[in-house]
Structures are given as structure tokens and as C-alpha cells.
Amino acid sequence: MSQLIYPLRGGVHPPENKQQSLQSPLRRLAIPGELVFPLAQHIGAPAKAVVEIGDRVLAGQMIAEPNGPFSAAIHASTSGTVSAIEARPIPHASGLWGDCIVVAADGKDESIDFVGCENPFKIDHESLIEKIRHAGIAGMGGAGFPSAVKLNPPPNNNIDTLIINGTECEPYITADDVLMQERSEDIIRGCTLLAHILNGPDRILIGVEDNKPKAIAALEQSLLKLAAEDLPGIDRVQVVSFPTKYPSGGEKQLIQILTGKEVPSGGLPAHIGIVVQNVGTTVAIWEAIKHGKPLIERITTVVGESLKEQGNAIVKLGSPSQFVLEQFGFQEKSCARLIAGGPMMGFSLPDSRAPIVKTSNCLLVPSHQEMPDPAPAQACIRCGHCAEACPAGLLPQQLYWYAQAKEHDRLLAHNLMDCIECGACSFVCPSSIPLVQYYRASKGEIRQAEIEKEKSDRSRQRFEFRQKRIERAEAEKEAKRLARKKAAEAAKAKAAANAGAAKTAPAADPVAAAMARVQAQQSDPAEQLAKLERAVNNARNRLNSAEEKWQQAEGDQKAKLESRFKQAQLRLQDAESKLHDFKQQSAGQNPAPSNPTSASPTTPLNIDSDDPIERAKAKAQQRLSMSPLEKAENNLSSLNDRLKKAQEKASEADDDKRAAMEAAVEKLKQKKTSLEKEIDELKAQAPLKENTATAETPVDPNSIDDPIERAKAKAMQRLNMSPAEKLQNSLQALQTRLAKAEEKAASADEDRRPAMQAAVEKLQEKIKTVEQEITEFKAQEEPAKPAESANESSGIPLDAASAAIEKAKAKAAAQAQMSDSEKHAAQVESLQQRIQKAQQRLDKATEEGNDNVDAFRLGLEKLQAKLKELESE
Amino acid sequence: MxxxxxxxxxxxxxxxxxxxxxxxxxxxxxxxxxxxxxxxxxxxxxxxxxxxxxxxxxxxxxxxxxxxxxxxxxxxxxxxxxxxxxxxxxxxxxxxxxxxxxxxxxxxxxxxxxxxxxxxxxxxxxxxxxxxxxxxxxxxxxxxxxxxxxxxxxxxxxxxxxxxxxxLDAYTSATALDIVKQNNSQLISQVYADSDLLRSGSLAGAGWEWVNLGFLMGGLYLLYKKVFTWHAPVAMLASLSLFALLGYDSGSSQSGGSLSLHLFSGATMLGAFFIITDPVSSAVSNKGRLIFGAAVGALVYLIRVLGNYPDAVAFAVLLMNFAAPFIDYYTVPRSYGHAKPRKATEKQEP
Incomplete structure (x- = not known):
């Protein structure tokens, strides 16, 4: 069965330049006087030195141990003495120096005893991984990924394909080619061992570009030869050759060529069941396990026109590049640049002292003719050659634009992070733009920005948590303070309540506490006494006013008012008798409280007090405790007063003022009749008990004299109104305004009349629009309430406005039908709900550190006070 | 060192x-x-x-x-x-x-x-x-x-x-496209019979067909040298041909002119191989270039037949130059390792 080959997208064909280094046979280089072992030769954490200066080390001795799982050990490659552990030039793209262990070789090349094993296939998985780790093996193709990590994929990834990478697509480099020719048997053995470690994948593919016919032949021969041996899984090994094209040897590209699959962006080959290992790594792993020999040498291609000879050599790791180059007759003056790796992805070294490391597959020292200095970049003409060359399917010229503009969003949207930096785009660019350099810089910028963002996110989070912590602490303090206050109040109430209060424990919950207080008050005889006294007072006041009115009234009114006066008399008597009974009762039970007024803050203040403030307070309190009916009656009396005065004035006034005066009198009369009507209605609706003065009972705002009070009541009413009611309300208001305006217009003198009439017209217009709105609103509501509309159409006029009035009346009646206790209960319930909500809001606000905490707390306290008041009734 | x-x-x-x-x-x-x-x-x-x-x-x-x-x-x-x-x-x-x-x-x-x-x-x-x-x-x-x-x-x-x-005296004459456009309600065959220019040509009028063939040759050479890809020119010629075939109606007086007239007269070949392949002002991806070229071809035909100008390559190209960045946004190719192409305008979550 021959393996299918899938095409590689993009790619380029740079001059291969592989012949130069294949002319001379593989040789073994001498041992340099000094070897330098960088601690970071692999991807991951640098190794940890385990030797000290002055220690004698032998070849194969571990001189640095892996630092964590994502790391690799480092071994001395010859015998000698550790002369220094310090920063030295290392082969790294940055050109920076890094920590190295420096060994002065003694030339004896003494080695530790390598302990091999007879049959590596009998060793268990964990031990094999551990052996690889301790042999310090990292990817030898160039990346230096610790092999032990790669061969130990996450357990949920079932590996079905093992790929051995012998592609070597970089020009000039022939290290793997030579290795495949020289060590083909070990490669075959090694890959069966890797398959064993990976739990026997279905396919083992050795991928080689077709420009290495000798290597392919050698591998196939060895495969045939070894088939006779008892190597587990050798029947699944295949050597696959495919057309030469750069960068076929990239891990992702090779996977695509051999399997047709693509490694998901940001994922690992293991995620699609594939593991790729370089041929050099494969041999190193075989040696490490079979013969116990750690990674201390490798084949490196030494090539370039500034050398007298070019070729491949087995180099001891740690040999300085300068030493290696000198073995090949290095002519420094003709050297254009020193490149570690190939011409496409290798990086230039500023310093030839940098040593050969595990990943050094090539040292390239081209002459100036061979690799001239880069041409100055011209403008991008968007020819698109780069996009055709890109093996990752990117749009390099767009990336270049965005990299120049530092548009990171666009760069990410154009998948910059999927760029493998193969250099194909730069290679083909006719304008000689160093595209890859732009991408590397942009990637660095983006990573840096991400790191900084993460940092700032973290510090912001820290700050927010701290704020929350502080707020929480403060809220706790505040809660404690409140609790203490409540407790103190409760204690006070307890002291006043004597026996009954024993039941109510000071509660942390403000609602519970409020209820407890209310209970305490209800059972407090002083409270009850005060209440009764208040009721008597109220009744007396009402009686007085009724009497006054009665005396002032004339005609029909008089009869009405007389009856009212009599009622008030009866009530007063009732209240007085109640008070009397109570006083007797309490006198019988226990001595009257020494100071009832101080114990009950709601005791009416003296209305006849001399102090005006005191008096105002008393009045306000009185008003607060009035029922709407009482208020209306109060208003009526004051209106009567005003009417009387106005009439007097009108009779006294001279002619020109008289018209105005009479109009005013008329107005007052109108008001009075409307008020009287209201009073009647109120009486009919709800015969109120004397001592139930509920603030929540809907109050007709027009009946209240005090402007502030009126406004409040109005607002309250508005809040409770449905939109239709609101409209209705505004219609009414407009109609009254219209009437007034018409009056004014009629009474106004000639020159002001037009203005007045205009105003009247305006008002009329407004009324029309409001009426229209009401109709519209009704029309909207109609489908929602078919039953109601049916009712309306059956007897009541179809006029929308009057219908609305009917509805409002019906509602009021429904409310009136509710028994007082029901109403009360409903109000208490709603208040409690509101308190709960307010409490929640307050809690949330305290948590968040909202600025409104104080406002919320105030609101809550108000609500609690209201509840208390309500429940006391 | x-x-x-x-x-x-x-x-x-x-x-x-x-x-x-x-x-x-x-x-x-x-x-x-x-x-x-x-x-x-x-x-x-x-x-x-x-x-x-x-x-x-x-x-x-x-x-x-x-x-x-x-x-x-x-x-x-x-x-x-x-x-x-x-x-x-x-x-x-x-x-x-x-x-x-x-x-x-x-x-x-x-x-x-x-x-x-x-x-x-x-x-x-x-x-x-x-x-x-x-x-x-x-x-x-x-x-x-x-x-x-x-x-x-x-x-x-x-x-x-x-x-x-x-x-020079009396050196000018109407071009082939002019003649077909100003056909005076004649059938195409009559127009050809009346016009020396069209009669003496075998594809699209004497001289013009050779000029276009010359540019076609040059264009093929550039394709061979991989100066540009085939996408834009092929798309343009294909869409122009499609429109010409649809609009020919075998030569009535309302006809838009034959396929060979549209392909080998005016600036068709110059436009297809030397103008719309200008990389700077056209779309960047292959898919984008297909769209770009096809749109140019369609515009060329529409302007030639319905517009005021007998030749339309310049207008068509400039119009599509406007659209090129827009085309680029929506024709980003799928990258390796991605299930589908990402939007060029995609933003990172803040």
C-alpha cells in the first residue's frame, strides 16, 4: 500500500544548495579546549546546574537537571573541569547572552559507563519517558521541544499516526540527509520504539523530500532488512517521499502533506492524533534507551563559501562555533554573516563564540557574493506573490499594512498568529520587504499588549476586591451600629411597656424590630390613653368647626350642616366616654404613667400654644391625622370664611372693582359647592371611624387647602393613577382652566380681551387633543378588556371621556367596598414589600459602594416609620 | 568579530x-x-x-x-x-x-x-x-x-x-464599437455590409482585431512569466463573453454586438491583461480577483451597450477600483488550521 500525498498550499522553490556539504564524507570533529553548555537549549524552563566550579565531569555526566516537567537535562560531552558558570554568548535569535556551564576539557575524553538495556520494548511507558527526560533529548530539527513531553500526549488524545520528519526542506542543510544515510537502521528501530512509547499508532510514516534519493534508498533497504527482526510494529512503518518544496518540513505542513489533516489553529498535532519527531531525535532516543547514551553530540552541517571545505560533522555539544568553523578552514573576512540554521529560518549570530547546541543543525557562513546584503525595501505593490507563497494561507501584504499601522485587531483577524515565520513571503517579495520581520515584531507587540492587559486586569480586579472588602466591612459596622440603636430603642420601649414588652426581644431585623415596637405601643396603656385623648381632641375640633359652619350657613345648607354638627356632637360624646372608661380602667389596674406625653411622641401638641412654631406643628400634626372627610370639611369651613369675606368686600368695593370681586365670589361659591359635593360623596363611600386617619387613603387633592399638602396628595394620586385616569385628570384640569379663562375673558376690559380669547382658544385646543388621546387610549385598551367595553356599550354613553370617568368611579367604588381592615392589611402588606425591596436595594448598594447608600437608608427608615404608624392603627 | x-x-x-x-x-x-x-x-x-x-x-x-x-x-x-x-x-x-x-x-x-x-x-x-x-x-x-x-x-x-x-487630412473614422452603437436601427449584418472597417476585418474590424490579438499575446507572455495570476483577466473575459452572448440575439438592430466584436475591439485585451492586473488598485486574494475581473467585464459590456461611451474599460476599472478594498474584506482566504475564513473586520473582544 502506498501512502497518498496531499498537496502543500503555497510554498517556494529556493535554490537547494545541498550539494556543497555532500561532497566530503561525514567526519568526527576534535575536542575543543573549552566547551560551553547553555542551560537553555530547549523550549521551556532552563535546566538547573548540578555541578560547581572546579568539579571534574566525565562525558555523559549530567551537569544540569531538568527544572520541572517542561525542561531537559544537560550532559557534559567530554571529560574535564567545570571552569565557570556564567553568562556567555549563546545561539539565540535575540543575540543575548545566557547562563552557561563552561567545561575546560582535559583531552582524555573519559566517559561514564552507559547502561543500556537488552530489550527496550519490555520497559513500561513511564520508565521510557523518564529515561528520555534524563537523557536530555529535545527536538533536534531546530525548535528544541523537550521530547519527553511530546511523547507523553494528554491521555484523551489517541495517537493514530507517528510521523518521522526527514524532510529537511531548508536549503544548504544536509545533516538529516547524512544521518538517514548513515544511521537508517537506528532510525527504523527508533521509530518502532517511539511507536511503542505512543501505544502503537496505526501508521508510522517517515517523510523524506524526493531530493534525497540516497537517504530514501537507505531507509527502504534498512526497512526490508529489519523486517526479518522481531521489531514490534515494523510492519506499519512506511517511507514516504514527496516533491521538494519549501517549507514541507514544517511540522504542520508535513502533517498536511502526509495526512491531509490540518492542525487546528492554536492546537497541537496530538489534538488530531499525530505526533511528529525529527529523524535526529529518533536516533538520539534509540541511543539513549538502547545504549544508555545521553544527548552529547550531533551531526551539524558546516557550509558556506567562506569555508575552504564544506561538509557534515559529528560535533560534541558545547563546541564553540568558531572552533567548528576553523576545522573547515573558515575565512572570516569573506564571511557575509554567520547563520545558525538554514538560510530561510536560521538566525544570524553576532558572535562566533556561541556554541553548538542540541538544535544546531547547521552553521552557514556565506560569502558576500553568495548572500549579498539585503536590498533596500521598495513600496509594496500588492502583487500578491507573497499570498501565493504562504503555506499558511495568509494574506502577507495585508498583514504588512496592518503591522505598519499597528492595527492589532486586524492582524489577529488576518490570523497573524498562524504565521509560521517560514520566510516564503519575504523570499518572493519583489520589493524586498522584510515581511517576516514585521510579523515577528507585531507578534511580540501583541503578546506584550496581552501581558500588559492581563496585568492591568489583575490589578483592577485586586482593586475592586479591595473596594468591596472595605465596603463590606463598613456595611457590617453600620449594621452593627443600627442593631445597637435598635436594641437601645427596643430596650427603651421595653422599659416603658413593662410587662408586655418581655415577649419582644431586640431583633436585628429592622422589620421585626419595627413590628415589635408597634406591638409594644399597642399594649402600652400610655399610648392608648394618648390615642383616646387625641380622638377626643379631634372630635371637639370638628364639633367646633361644624358649629361655626352651621351658624354661618344659610338655606338648604343650614339643614345639612346642622345634622353634621349633631353628628360631631355625638362623636365627641362617644370619644369622651371612651377616654373616661379607659382612664378608669387604667387607674384601677396600675397607677397612671407619671409622664404620658414624653412616653408617647404622637400625643397631640397644644394647638392653642402661644409659640407660633409649636402651633404650626400642632396644626400639621392635626392635619396629618385627619381623614379626608375631615379635611374636606375643614376646607369647607375655611372656604365659607373666605366667601363671607369676599362678599363683604364686594359690597364695599367701588364700581370698577366690583366686577372682579363678584367673579371671585362666584368662583368661591363654585368651589364651595364642589367641595360640599365631595364631602357628601366621601361620606357615602366610607363612613370613617374617628380614630382611623390613614395617610394612604386616596385623598382628593383639590379638597386640601395647604398647597404643599395638596401637591403631595396630588402626586400620590398621580402615582396610583392609570394612564387613562391621568389623561382624564388632565382633561378635568384643563376644563376648569378653560372655564376660568372664559370667565376672565368675559370680565376683562377691551384691550385685554383678544389675548384672553386666544388663551381660551388654546385651552380648547388642548382639551381636544387630550380628549383625542383619551379616545385613542381607550381604543388601545378596548381589545384587552372586551368584557368591560361590553358593559360600557350596554348603557353608559359611548363618549370616551365619560367612559373613563365611569371607570375611575367604578374603581373608587371598588376600593370603597373593601373593608377597612382589608384595606389596612393590604397597605401593611405593600409597605412590608416595599421595605423588603428597599432593604435589598440598600444591601446591594452597600455591597457595591454606591453613592446612594445614604439616600437608600433614609428611604428605608422612612418606610419603616410609615409601617410603624400604619400598624399602630 | x-x-x-x-x-x-x-x-x-x-x-x-x-x-x-x-x-x-x-x-x-x-x-x-x-x-x-x-x-x-x-x-x-x-x-x-x-x-x-x-x-x-x-x-x-x-x-x-x-x-x-x-x-x-x-x-x-x-x-x-x-x-x-x-x-x-x-x-x-x-x-x-x-x-x-x-x-x-x-x-x-x-x-x-x-x-x-x-x-x-x-x-x-x-x-x-x-x-x-x-x-x-x-x-x-x-x-x-x-x-x-x-x-x-x-x-x-x-x-x-x-x-x-x-x-494629416481626413485620417479619422469611427471605430468598430462606434459603428455598431450608432447602427441607425439596422441589422448587424447590414451594419457590417455598410462599414468598410467591419467588412474588411475578420473578427472585429480591420486593424483593431490585430491590436487586441497583440495585447492578448503580451498578456499570455506575462501569465507565463507569472507576473500576475490568471484570475482577473480570465474572469473579465469570461463575464464579458457571457454578456455578449446573452445580448447578441443573432444580430437584430437592438443587438449589443457579437462576441468577437466585444472581445477583439476597443481596449478589451489591453484592459484585461495590462490594466485590471495592476496589483496596486485591484483585489488581493485570488477569489477577490475573480470577483473584481468579472465585475469589470460586466461593467464594460453594460457601459458599452447602454452607456454613452462606446468604450468602457477605463470607467469599469475605476468603478471597480472603488470596490476593491470592500471585496478584500469579504474574500479573506481560509488560513491553515481554520475551519472557515475569518472576517477581515473581526474585532477582538475588549
């Missing part, structure tokens, strides 16, 4: 912009040859004048921008613009028409936008359209092919015609 520090890749393909431009210039030769053979030396004079004005204009702006003259002039991009302009303008048109066109192309359409690589519109086409709209009379005087004249204009007569407006 310290070595040169350079970023990978260290190798570079042996191509550069200058070579690309030179190849393009070389590829215009067959078309120019056909123009000269059939219409006389007018086009060569045009090209020489355009070269002078374009290079002078480029040098002027480069000097004002304090850029190295040699480095930028040597990229041959101004020369390519000049040659394309010279090929597009009617032979023997007055020298100042060439001047206005050149200045518009180089200074306004190219350098004011930032020079090479930054121009959103094809400079040669901008220059052409500017003079087409500004000087309709001069721009509609196309010479008759040699087969309809007694002799080709001499060089001296041509030069005096260009600079003084005198020297």
Missing part, C-alpha cells in the same frame, strides 16, 4: 519590482507593433510624449517630497503608466492632451496618494478618463486603419499633426 545581524530569511528570490515592470513593458510590444503597423506612428509619439511628461512629473513630486530620485525612478512604475497611457490615447491626439493625461495620472492619481503602492485608482486610467471627459472631441478622433487609407501617415506629418493640429 561581529557579524551582520539580519532577520531571516537570508535568501531572496532573484526577482524585484524593476524586473516585473520591465517584463510588463516588454509585453506591450506586440500590441504596440500592431498599432503602429495599422495606424501609423501615432501611438509611438503618444508613448514618447507620455514618458517625458510622466517621468518629469514623477521627478518633480519626488523632489518636492525630498525622496531619492534614482531609487524611485528606477522602479519603472512611472514608465509603465506612461506606456499604458500612450497606448490608450488615440494616435495623433494633440500633445497637450497627452500632457494633461500624464500629469493627472502621475501627480494626481499616483503621487498625491503617496506614490507607488498607495494609489487606490489605476493612474493610467485616471489620466485617460480625465482627458476623455475634458476633451471629448480630441478623444473621439481615432484614425482609420491603413487598409482604408491610401498610405500610412508619415512621421513628419504625424509630428506636425500632434503639435500643430495640421498635417
Amino acid at each position: 561581529s557579524f551582520l545581524r539580519a532577520s531571516s530569511p537570508h535568501a531572496h528570490a532573484a526577482n524585484n519590482t524593476t524586473k516585473v515592470m520591465q517584463t510588463v513593458l516588454l509585453a506591450t510590444l506586440p500590441g504596440l507593433l500592431a498599432l503602429t503597423v495599422f495606424f501609423g506612428p501615432g501611438s509611438i509619439i503618444n508613448i514618447l510624449l507620455a514618458l517625458i511628461f510622466c517621468l518629469a512629473g514623477e521627478a518633480l513630486v519626488l523632489r518636492l517630497r525630498k525622496r531619492p530620485l534614482g531609487f524611485y525612478l528606477r522602479d519603472y512604475s512611472a514608465a509603465v503608466t506612461a506606456v499604458l497611457l500612450g497606448l490608450a490615447l488615440p494616435p495623433y491626439c494633440p500633445w497637450w492632451v497627452v500632457m494633461v493625461a500624464s500629469v493627472s495620472a502621475i501627480i494626481i492619481a499616483k503621487q498625491l496618494y503617496g506614490g507607488m503602492g498607495y494609489n487606490p485608482f489605476n493612474p493610467a486610467m485616471v489620466g485617460y478618463v480625465v482627458v476623455l471627459i475634458s476633451f471629448p472631441l480630441q478623444m473621439s478622433q481615432w484614425p482609420s486603419p491603413a487598409s482604408l487609407l491610401e498610405s500610412l501617415p508619415s512621421i513628419s506629418a504625424s509630428i506636425s499633426q500632434v503639435f500643430t493640429g495640421q498635417g
